[in-house]
Amino acid sequence: MTRPRVFIHTHMSLDGKIVGAYLPTEVGVASQRQYYELVLGPDRAFDRHKGWLCGRVSSDDNFTHYRTPDLDEAASPVPDGDFITVADAPMYYFSVDPSGVLAWETNSITYFETTAHVVEILSGRASNAYKDFLRRKGVSYIVAGGNQLDLEEAVRKIGEIFGVQEIMLGGGGSLNWSFIRAGLCDEVSIVMTPAADGTKGAQTLFEANERYATPLPTAFKLKGMKPLADGSIWLRYDVIGPIPKAGG
Ligand SMILES: NC(=O)c1ccc[n+]([C@@H]2O[C@H](COP(=O)([O-])OP(=O)(O)OC[C@H]3O[C@@H](n4cnc5c(N)ncnc54)[C@H](OP(=O)(O)O)[C@@H]3O)[C@@H](O)[C@H]2O)c1
Structure with a gap:
């Protein structure tokens, strides 16, 4: 069996943070609800995962x-x-x-x-x-x-044992980046919350954890964008892969 398709689904602030004081606010909670509905709600957009x-x-x-x-x-x-x-x-x-x-x-x-x-x-x-x-x-x-x-064996085993063709990767930033670097992620789905809190050093969507992965310029291709009811934006990207240096 080939490995299941993997998509990252995350909610983040306008400045790319996935944790912080913006989350437990009225705007943050409304956006998390949209995030939840897209993958786990009764009319979810992603419906092949378990x-x-x-x-x-x-x-x-x-x-x-x-x-x-x-x-x-x-x-x-x-x-x-x-x-x-x-x-x-x-x-x-x-x-x-x-x-x-x-x-x-x-x-x-x-x-x-x-x-x-x-x-x-x-x-x-x-x-x-x-x-x-x-x-x-x-x-x-x-x-x-x-x-x-x-990680590859883990993904393959999940597919085989539970009979799934798709897996959602819910974070955090370290695991997200390891999946990207390992070539195990096919799509990135982001619910961008219309809020930010300006916290320095707060965790972002992707973090290269030195024990598991290295930084590398990587390209993504926009495949969809949609405004959501609360003012969040739902962005979808296909993962392309490492980007060669300009002029190289
Ligand atoms: N906004 C969102 O959508 C969202 C979603 C999820 C999480 N979050 C937030 O993100 C924060 C946690 O993120 P994080 O980046 O610190 O941690 P993380 O990605 O949740 O977990 C990292 C840990 O996973 C284990 N791991 C095993 N194999 C790994 C690999 N190949 N690459 C990376 N990790 C591997 C390691 O555990 P060991 O240290 O035990 O080896 C590593 O320290 C939390 O505050 C959480 O609330 C936000």
Whole structure:
């Protein structure tokens, strides 16, 4: 099976920030609602996916809040391979957590009106104790790669296990950029909020995390733009790839 199509879907401020004080304002919340409707609402524009993928920091910020998982270091060895507890959930939340550190309390998350079953995406270095912890919580997991997480294998496995042809990548900036650099992202969909807060150094749509990816000029091709009801703009780009130097 070829890998599923991957699209980044993000909401950001006028100045390209994906976090900040503009978010919990009236304008920010109205724009996030538009963002949600496009991918998870009843009349969604993207309707071939079964959930979204996020990086470890996004999961900690939004759901697990930097708690420490309750590990049993003396747990019996768990069977090798993947562990899927819910094979037919309407939506999944794929959490990229190579070392296995996120302290889930339950095996689902809720985002607006959507409930999604949590699937941890682990590398081969996640410990037996952590996998035992996930099993006790009923959280599914997929192992991709050895000591380093293999993003391509993770995407392919999600497609095979859950029968999906499309995956939404929900951020943050580090994971977004790693997917672009790895050639694993086909489209970027942006809901641009008509607000900004001017915070210096706040995280942007793409961030090259030095542990995982390098910066590189990259081209995108506009494929659509549409004003939304609240004054946000929905922008869609195809990913083209690295740009050669002018005159080179
Ligand atoms: N506006 C939006 O649409 C939106 C959407 C999502 C998130 N956010 C915000 O973005 C912020 C988090 O973004 P972030 O960039 O700091 O973190 P992130 O992309 O959510 O997570 C990065 C982490 O994912 C893990 N990872 C595994 N393989 C990776 C790879 N190949 N490349 C990159 N990361 C990999 C690493 O975890 P380890 O450190 O454990 O190795 C890495 O530190 C949060 O504040 C969140 O709220 C905004």
